[in-house]
Amino acid sequence: MAELRRLELVSSTHEKQESVVQTIAVLGVGRVGSAVARTALAAGYDTRVAGSGAAEDIELLAEIVIPGARAMTATDAVSDADLVVVAVPLSKYRSVDASMLAGKTVVDAMNYWPPVDGQIADFEEDIASTSEVVSRYFSGSRVVKTLNHIGYHELEDDGAPSGTAGRRALAIASDDEAAAAAVQDVLDRFGFDTVYAGPLATGRAFEPGTAIFNGAFSQNDLLRELELNLHPTH
Amino acid sequence: MHEASPLGMELGVYSFGDTQRNADGTLRATAEAIANLHEAIVLADAVGLDYFGVGEHHTVDMPASSPGAMVAAAAGATQQIRLGSSVTVLSTDDPVRVFQQFATADAISGGRVEITAGRGSSVESYPLFGYELSDHDQLYAEKLDLLMTLNSGERTSWCGSVRSGIDDLVVVPRPVQGSLPIWLGTGGSAPSTVRAGRLGLPVSYGIIGGIPARFGRLADLYRATAQRSGHHGPNIKVSAGTFGLIAPTKKDAVDRFYPGWRNLQLLMTQRRHWPEPERARYEEQTHAPFAYYVGDPDDVAERIIDLYRHLGHMRHFFQMDLGGLPHEHFLEAITLLGTEVKPRVQRLIDRL
Numbered sequence: 001m002a003e004l005r006r007l008e009l010v011s012s013t014h015e016k017q018e019s020v021v022q023t024i025a026v027l028g029v030g031r032v033g034s035a036v037a038r039t040a041l042a043a044g045y046d047t048r049v050a051g052s053g054a055a056e057d058i059e060l061l062a063e064i065v066i067p068g069a070r071a072m073t074a075t076d077a078v079s080d081a082d083l084v085v086v087a088v089p090l091s092k093y094r095s096v097d098a099s100m101l102a103g104k105t106v107v108d109a110m111n112y113w114p115p116v117d118g119q120i121a122d123f124e125e126d127i128a129s130t131s132e133v134v135s136r137y138f139s140g141s142r143v144v145k146t147l148n149h150i151g152y153h154e155l156e157d158d159g160a161p162s163g164t165a166g167r168r169a170l171a172i173a174s175d176d177e178a179a180a181a182a183v184q185d186v187l188d189r190f191g192f193d194t195v196y197a198g199p200l201a202t203g204r205a206f207e208p209g210t211a212i213f214n215g216a217f218s219q220n221d222l223l224r225e226l227e228l229n230l231h232p233t234h
Numbered sequence: 235m236h237e238a239s240p241l242g243m244e245l246g247v248y249s250f251g252d253t254q255r256n257a258d259g260t261l262r263a264t265a266e267a268i269a270n271l272h273e274a275i276v277l278a279d280a281v282g283l284d285y286f287g288v289g290e291h292h293t294v295d296m297p298a299s300s301p302g303a304m305v306a307a308a309a310g311a312t313q314q315i316r317l318g319s320s321v322t323v324l325s326t327d328d329p330v331r332v333f334q335q336f337a338t339a340d341a342i343s344g345g346r347v348e349i350t351a352g353r354g355s356s357v358e359s360y361p362l363f364g365y366e367l368s369d370h371d372q373l374y375a376e377k378l379d380l381l382m383t384l385n386s387g388e389r390t391s392w393c394g395s396v397r398s399g400i401d402d403l404v405v406v407p408r409p410v411q412g413s414l415p416i417w418l419g420t421g422g423s424a425p426s427t428v429r430a431g432r433l434g435l436p437v438s439y440g441i442i443g444g445i446p447a448r449f450g451r452l453a454d455l456y457r458a459t460a461q462r463s464g465h466h467g468p469n470i471k472v473s474a475g476t477f478g479l480i481a482p483t484k485k486d487a488v489d490r491f492y493p494g495w496r497n498l499q500l501l502m503t504q505r506r507h508w509p510e511p512e513r514a515r516y517e518e519q520t521h522a523p524f525a526y527y528v529g530d531p532d533d534v535a536e537r538i539i540d541l542y543r544h545l546g547h548m549r550h551f552f553q554m555d556l557g558g559l560p561h562e563h564f565l566e567a568i569t570l571l572g573t574e575v576k577p578r579v580q581r582l583i584d585r586l
Contacts, residue, residue, distance in 0.1 A: 029424055029425065030424065030425055031422070031423050031424075034424055053425060053428065056462070057428045057432070057459065060428075060455065060458055060459055060462065061424050061425075061428055061455055061459075064451055064454050064455040064458055065424045065451050065452065065455050091368055113506070113507075115357065115505055115506045115507070116357065116506055117367065118360065118366065118367025118368050118370070119367075119368075120368065151444075153443075153444040153445065157445075208507050209507035213507070214507070214508070214509035214510075
């Protein structure tokens with residue numbers, strides 16, 4: 001009855017069609033972007049980072065805080081990247097050029113958190129999940145919501161090899177199952193199990209304020225939490 | 235290895251004010267919290283601590299909303315301690331007024347006053363003073379620029395977009411030492427670190443969770459950015475503010491800090507949807523390598539030095555009074571920090 005699936009089922013379906021991610025571009029070098037980029041490097045990905053500010057500042061920042069990452073302009077960073085992680089403050093998502101992300105698999109790691117960041121009209125006036133709003137802006141991209149519900153330092157601490165008992169799991173939502181499957185493989189190399197929650201609309205189940213956002217769960221527990229949130233009558 | 239300060243490690247306290255609680259959990263008067271805070275600063279001075287930072291929060295449980303007033307009162311009641319804000323939410327204040335208030339307190343203190351400017355961790359000041367949180371970046375950048383301009387000389391000319399320009403006007407009183415130390419306070423993002431380095435301002439990290447040693451790479455980035463921007467000398471320095479409480483034993487400290495920590499977490503659960511507090515998670519945080527410097531004097535002194543090895547900071551100051559910590563426990567922790575932790579830290583530093 002549950003519509004939730006473990007993503008490996010989806011993944012196996014698309015295995016032959018999806019090229020394996022080798023290059024990851026991270027847009028944003030704040031706490032989240034830096035942590036994602038370091039995690040990507042540790043997992044062996046060719047990692048590019050881009051941030052606002054002078055190029056020389058970003059280069060030095062990458063050299064010291066994200067050693068191994070290559071600092072580039074956003075356009076260069078994403079141009080041949082297999083996966084793009086958008087980790088800018090949500091209030092600035094429109095500062096990212098949507099056209100350069102056309103056709104790309106884009107991870108939306110952003111959160112709408114008015115008590116801390118203030119209200120943003122785009123998200124106050126729209127009842128859709130935040131990633132659906134973001135996805136309409138990145139309309140040519142295959143948007144995947146994940147990485148938003150793990151703390152930036154937990155990302156570097158909680159990862160474990162595949163098969164580790166009780167390994168922490170992350171939720172994934174996307175309207176594009178092949179893109180979700182590609183992201184699942186990446187998160188596995190990052191050190192996390194995954195659960196595919198469904199289309200982007202299901203991303204509301206792990207937005208700020210939810211049990212999933214606030215907690216840390218193994219795959220089975222995350223599956224149950226998602227079912228509780230998305231199908232409360234079952 | 236980082237450059238060692240010949241003075242060793244400065245130790246201190248910071249507080250947003252902590253409204254005491256009645257037995258039934260209801261909050262007591264905010265005026266009492268301010269009086270308690272003043273008493274704590276005077277004690278910190280008397281026991282030989284180096285620094286006390288105040289504010290800025292605007293909530294009933296944390297009522298130290300006016301660091302300038304608090305620092306001015308303390309300036310007249312203390313002898314040697316350095317006094318500052320932690321932080322001044324500059325985006326929602328007028329830099330001219332901030333500068334005048336702190337320069338006035340500086341005159342009263344004989345030159346012991348500093349300003350730490352930052353975004354702050356609370357957002358209540360935005361609606362209170364009629365600002366939009368979404369304008370934060372522009373407000374902060376311009377107001378920091380104005381504050382630095384005011385600090386650089388008696389006559390100021392400045393123009394920007396967030397307030398009217400200033401055409402060759404006098405801003406007094408002038409600081410006793412010629413200028414006020416202005417720090418940039420941040421929770422530890424790399425871009426804020428770059429900003430501090432570029433501007434050549436000392437940087438103050440608020441480390442309220444995670445593994446503090448990880449701030450070492452940010453401190454490296456700060457120093458490298460400052461150097462590349464042509465900033466050298468004593469103004470390029472790092473301080474760290476963390477949670478902490480000292481008691482005669484580790485167990486006492488952990489037990490004393492917990493109820494207030496839990497109260498704070500519960501408030502944040504309501505206000506910001508933080509997770510429900512858990513005792514086990516709390517206790518984990520009170521041990522190395524984590525971020526709560528809650529312990530006996532030996533434990534806290536050793537962990538300060540451990541962080542020093544990573545951060546090279548010249549000042550470590552603690553937020554102790556949280557969520558209705560009994561005032562006597564706050565005062566005892568301040569006394570222990572000055573009389574027990576400080577000499578231990580100095581001995582450990584001398585051995586490095």
